[in-house]
Amino acid sequence: MKAKIxxxxxxxxxxxxxxxxxxMHEDVERISSNxxxxxxxxxxxxxxxxxxxxxxxxxxxxxxxIKALYKEINTILGLDMEYKMVIVGVGNLGQAIAxxxxxxxxxxxxxxxxxxxxxxxxLRINDVVVQDADNLVDFLKENKVDIGIITTEKEAAQGIxxxxxxxxxxxxxxxxxxxxxxxxxVPVGNVHVTDTLNSLVYRIAHIDQE
Amino acid sequence: MKAKIxxxxxxxxxxxxxxxxxxMHEDVERISSNxxxxxxxxxxxxxxxxxxxxxxxxxxxxxxxIKALYKEINTILGLDMEYKMVIVGVGNLGQAIAxxxxxxxxxxxxxxxxxxxxxxxxLRINDVVVQDADNLVDFLKENKVDIGIITTEKEAAQGIxxxxxxxxxxxxxxxxxxxxxxxxxVPVGNVHVTDTLNSLVYRIAHIDQE
Numbered sequence: 001m002k003a004k005i006x007x008x009x010x011x012x013x014x015x016x017x018x019x020x021x022x023x024m025h026e027d028v029e030r031i032s033s034n035x036x037x038x039x040x041x042x043x044x045x046x047x048x049x050x051x052x053x054x055x056x057x058x059x060x061x062x063x064x065x066i067k068a069l070y071k072e073i074n075t076i077l078g079l080d081m082e083y084k085m086v087i088v089g090v091g092n093l094g095q096a097i098a099x100x101x102x103x104x105x106x107x108x109x110x111x112x113x114x115x116x117x118x119x120x121x122x123l124r125i126n127d128v129v130v131q132d133a134d135n136l137v138d139f140l141k142e143n144k145v146d147i148g149i150i151t152t153e154k155e156a157a158q159g160i161x162x163x164x165x166x167x168x169x170x171x172x173x174x175x176x177x178x179x180x181x182x183x184x185x186v187p188v189g190n191v192h193v194t195d196t197l198n199s200l201v202y203r204i205a206h207i208d209q210e
Numbered sequence: 211m212k213a214k215i216x217x218x219x220x221x222x223x224x225x226x227x228x229x230x231x232x233x234m235h236e237d238v239e240r241i242s243s244n245x246x247x248x249x250x251x252x253x254x255x256x257x258x259x260x261x262x263x264x265x266x267x268x269x270x271x272x273x274x275x276i277k278a279l280y281k282e283i284n285t286i287l288g289l290d291m292e293y294k295m296v297i298v299g300v301g302n303l304g305q306a307i308a309x310x311x312x313x314x315x316x317x318x319x320x321x322x323x324x325x326x327x328x329x330x331x332x333l334r335i336n337d338v339v340v341q342d343a344d345n346l347v348d349f350l351k352e353n354k355v356d357i358g359i360i361t362t363e364k365e366a367a368q369g370i371x372x373x374x375x376x377x378x379x380x381x382x383x384x385x386x387x388x389x390x391x392x393x394x395x396v397p398v399g400n401v402h403v404t405d406t407l408n409s410l411v412y413r414i415a416h417i418d419q420e
Contacts, residue, residue, distance in 0.1 A: 005416075010409050010412050010413065011405070011409050013408070013409070013412065014402070014404070014405035014408035014409055015389075015402075015405065017408065018387055018388075018402075018405070022388075040389075041389065076412070077408050077409075077411055077412045077415070078411045078412055078414065078415030078416075079408065079411060081415070083411060083414070092305070092306035092307075092309040092310055093306045093310075095302070095306065096302035096303045096305065096306035097302075099302040100302055100303075108407070146414065147410070147411075147414070170414045170417070171410050171411070171413065171414040172410075173406070173407055173410055177228055178232075179225075179250075179251070185417055187410055187413035187414060187417065188410075189406045189407060189409060189410030189413075190406070191401065191403055191406050192224070192225075192228075193401055194224070195221070195224035195228070196383070196399045196400070196401050197318070197383055197399060198223070198224035198227065198287050198289065199220050199221050199223070199224055199287075199399060200357070200381050200383055200397060200398075200399030201287055201288045201289060201293060201357075201381070202220050202223065202286070202287045202288055203220065203381065203397035203399075204288065204293070204356065204357070204380045204381040204397060205287070205288030205291070206215075206288075207380070207395055207397065
C-alpha cells in the first residue's frame with residue numbers, strides 16, 4: 001500500500017465501485033476512462049489519476065478490466081473483510097438499518113442493538129434482541145465489535161460515541177445530526193440526512209440563479 | 211439576494227444552522243466567529259467569509275446575534291416556506307422517513323406515498339395511505355408536490371425520477387444508490403448511505419496511515 005490517499009479520492013472510490021457493479025450486471029467486461037467518464041460524470045483524466053493511485057489497472061487502448069478493478073477496489077476499501085456492527089438507538093431509522101438485510105449478506109453483520117426505551121428493549125429484529133444501553137460497553141468488549149452505528153436523538157449522540165470508544169470500536173457510523181468529538185484513531189462516517197434536505201431546499205429556492 | 215453562492219457554502223449552511231439551534235437551546239444569545247470556530251471546526255475566517263455572503267451579521271466586538279442569524283439562515287435556505295413531499299418506495303427506509311414526524315412539523319409534510327408492492331399499497335402511515343405507483347404522475351400534478359423522495363431499489367430509481375420530473379416536482383431527494391439523470395432545473399440531493407459506510411471502512415482499514 002502506498003502513501004495516504006486523500007479524503008476526496010477515498011470518497012470517490014465507493015462511487016466507482018457502484019458504477020462498476022452496474023457494468024458487471026450489464027455483462028460489460030472492459031471500459032475506457034472516456035466511457036466511464038460519460039457514465040460517472042468525473043473527467044476521464046480524473047478517473048485515470050484516481051485509479052493510478054492504486055497501481056494503474058488501465059491499459060492503453062484496452063481500458064479497464066471491470067471485474068479485476070471492482071475486486072481491487074473492494075480490497076482497497078477493505079470490503080473483503082467482515083465488520084461486526086451494533087446499532088444504538090432502535091427508532092425508525094435504527095430499525096430500517098437493522099432490517100436492511102443486504103448489510104448482513106455483504107460482510108456487515110449487525111450483532112447487537114441497544115436502546116434505553118423499555119418499549120423497544122426485548123424486541124427481536126433479524127434474530128437480534130434489543131438490549132438495554134447499559135450493557136453496551138461490556139457487549140462491545142466481549143464481542144470485539146468493529147463499527148458502532150448511532151441512530152439516537154442528537155442529544156444522546158456524544159454520550160453514546162464516548163461509550164463506543166470506551167468499548168473499543170474501530171469506527172463510528174453516525175446518523176445523529178451532531179458532529180462527534182472522538183479520538184483521532186476512531187474515524188467517523190457522518191450521514192447528516194436532514195442537512196442534505198436543507199441544501200436541496202436552498203437549490204430549489206434559488207434555481208433561477210443557476 | 212446576491213450572486214450565486216458556491217455549492218460548498220450551500221452545503222455548510224445547514225451545518226451552521228444545526229450549531230445555532232444547539233446554541234439557542236443552551237440560551238446563548240451571541241457568539242463570536244472565534245467561539246463558533248471552536249465548536250464547528252471551520253476556521254474563524256472561513257465562518258466570517260461564509261456569513262458575509264449574506265450581508266455580514268457580525269459586529270466587531272459583539273459577535274453574531276444567534277437568533278437573528280438562525281432566522282436569516284432559515285430564510286436563505288428557504289426553510290421559512292412549506293414543501294410538500296411524496297415518498298416513492300415504502301420499504302424500510304421509506305417507512306422510517308414517513309414515520310419521522312419532525313418533517314411534518316417543520317414544513318415538510320409528506321402528503322403521498324407510492325409503491326408497486328401490493329402488500330404495501332393500502333398501508334396507512336401517519337394518516338397517508340400508500341398508493342399504487344401508477345397514480346404517481348397524476349397525483350403530483352393535482353397536488354403541486356414540491357419534493358419527490360426516492361427510496362426504491364436502485365434499478366427503479368431512474369424511472370421514478372423521470373416520472374417525478376414529468377409530474378413537475380421542483381427537486382428530488384434521492385436515497386437510491388444511483389446517480390440520476392434529470393433536467394438542470396430539477397436539483398437532486400443525494401444521500402448515498404452505503405457510500406459513507408464504504409468510505410468509513412476504508413478509513414478503518416487504513417487508520418495506521420493517518
